[in-house]
Amino acid sequence: MPQTSDVILARMMALHPKIIDLTLDRVWRLLAALDNPQDKLPPVIHIAGTNGKGSTQSMIRAGLEGMGKSVHAYTSPHLARFHERIRLAGELISEAHLTEVLDECYSANGTADITYFEITTVAGLLAFSRTAADYTLLEVGLGGRLDATNVITPELSVITPVSIDHEQFLGNTIAKIAAEKAGIIKRGVPVVVGPQQDAAMGVIEATAARLGAPVIAYGQHWHVQEERGRLVFQDEQGLLDLPLPALLGAHQVQNAGAALAALRHLGADETACEAAMVNAEWPARMQRLKHGPLVEAAGTGELWLDGGHNAAAGVALAQVLATLPKRPTHLICGMLNTKDVTGYMAPLAQQADSLTAISIPDEINTLSAEETRSAAEAVGLTATTAANALEALQSIVAKEPAARVLICGSLYLAGHVLQDNG
Numbered sequence: 194m195p196q197t198s199d200v201i202l203a204r205m206m207a208l209h210p211k212i213i214d215l216t217l218d219r220v221w222r223l224l225a226a227l228d229n230p231q232d233k234l235p236p237v238i239h240i241a242g243t244n245g246k247g248s249t250q251s252m253i254r255a256g257l258e259g260m261g262k263s264v265h266a267y268t269s270p271h272l273a274r275f276h277e278r279i280r281l282a283g284e285l286i287s288e289a290h291l292t293e294v295l296d297e298c299y300s301a302n303g304t305a306d307i308t309y310f311e312i313t314t315v316a317g318l319l320a321f322s323r324t325a326a327d328y329t330l331l332e333v334g335l336g337g338r339l340d341a342t343n344v345i346t347p348e349l350s351v352i353t354p355v356s357i358d359h360e361q362f363l364g365n366t367i368a369k370i371a372a373e374k375a376g377i378i379k380r381g382v383p384v385v386v387g388p389q390q391d392a393a394m395g396v397i398e399a400t401a402a403r404l405g406a407p408v409i410a411y412g413q414h415w416h417v418q419e420e421r422g423r424l425v426f427q428d429e430q431g432l433l434d435l436p437l438p439a440l441l442g443a444h445q446v447q448n449a450g451a452a453l454a455a456l457r458h459l460g461a462d463e464t465a466c467e468a469a470m471v472n473a474e475w476p477a478r479m480q481r482l483k484h485g486p487l488v489e490a491a492g493t494g495e496l497w498l499d500g501g502h503n504a505a506a507g508v509a510l511a512q513v514l515a516t517l518p519k520r521p522t523h524l525i526c527g528m529l530n531t532k533d534v535t536g537y538m539a540p541l542a543q544q545a546d547s548l549t550a551i552s553i554p555d556e557i558n559t560l561s562a563e564e565t566r567s568a569a570e571a572v573g574l575t576a577t578t579a580a581n582a583l584e585a586l587q588s589i590v591a592k593e594p595a596a597r598v599l600i601c602g603s604l605y606l607a608g609h610v611l612q613d614n615g
Contacts, residue, residue: 198275202275238329336373418446492594
């Protein structure tokens with residue numbers, strides 16, 4: 194029976210008992226065994242931060258492609274299929290190519306310890322090193338300093354807003370978390386910095402100063418805001434008047450600003466900057482689902498999907514809901530037990546009429562539906578439970594056919610929804 198990527202990925206899950214174990218030693222060892230593919234990449238733009246990494250990356254990619262450039266892109270986690278993590282010169286990696294590089298990495302690693310994220314990141318770097326492109330966009334998985342992607346010297350680093358998340362791995366203060374994110378800053382390499390709390394900005398600026406890395410910071414070197422339904426961006430090169438980002442939400446204006454600052458540094462003209470706004474796509478970030486079995490089950494209702502999962506994401510999501518035309522709004526929510534559930538839900542309580550709690554399918558770290566319901570009730574939401582997203586949706590639209598329904602709380606849940614919805 195021929196090898197498939199799924200078979201190899203399942204084997205890779207068993208190579209190290211911990212899902213997350215932050216160190217670069219295992220990555221460097223495997224890269225050396227593969228003749229150091231990280232040294233053979235097209236120029237790299239390395240993106241870290243707590244919120245907005247993926248959206249910012251998608252806008253930078255759209256802008257570079259608007260300049261006629263071919264772009265590799267690496268992101269995580271995937272939603273429906275692993276292939277989403279590796280985009281080669283604009284196209285998702287093929288099954289044959291993915292199987293080939295995964296098998297090569299698995300063979301080179303042998304029986305040595307290595308985490309799933311580490312070995313699959315190396316596979317991505319290997320694929321990038323063998324395919325011609327103009328740029329490589331690398332999104333950090335967790336933190337920055339000890340993340341498996343932090344094995345390159347980029348042409349440009351980008352740090353999106355830093356907030357509290359993954360405290361068990363990165364620290365319990367903004368300053369500690371910012372120090373981990375700032376670990377991607379390299380000596381002499383410019384760094385674009387999105388809006389930050391003062392404690393985070395202080396750490397990032399100190400790290401950059403120590404390494405002689407020029408800082409291109411929001412509020413100092415560039416500004417961005419929405420004005421009369423347009424996005425206005427200004428930096429030392431002048432002013433841009435652009436369409437609002439295709440990605441919804443006030444927070445996407447800030448992400449757009451970081452993307453534009455990066456693109457301008459890379460020589461993008463106004464046409465490319467406009468492409469960054471109108472052509473960017475990023476699934477499960479306030480995505481309106483338009484077709485599929487779940488949409489059919491919603492009938493005349495609206496169905497939306499969002500994978501944000503921390504307190505800052507809850508605030509951003511509530512702000513987006515507040516800007517939409519008034520309509521009865523109901524949440525279907527599943528979350529991991531590692532997240533700040535109360536911090537996420539509290540802002541949403543002001544915008545939603547109810548929450549139906551579900552468990553995330555096939556996820557060992559899911560909160561039970563009952564636990565999620567209790568958390569929702571604690572912040573003032575009217576809450577109930579359902580066995581799955583389809584049952585929850587059917588129950589909501591049976592009572593309120595024209596409802597706006599938002600499935601939210603986890604990228605893992607979003608991935609299941611996209612898979613089930615075809």
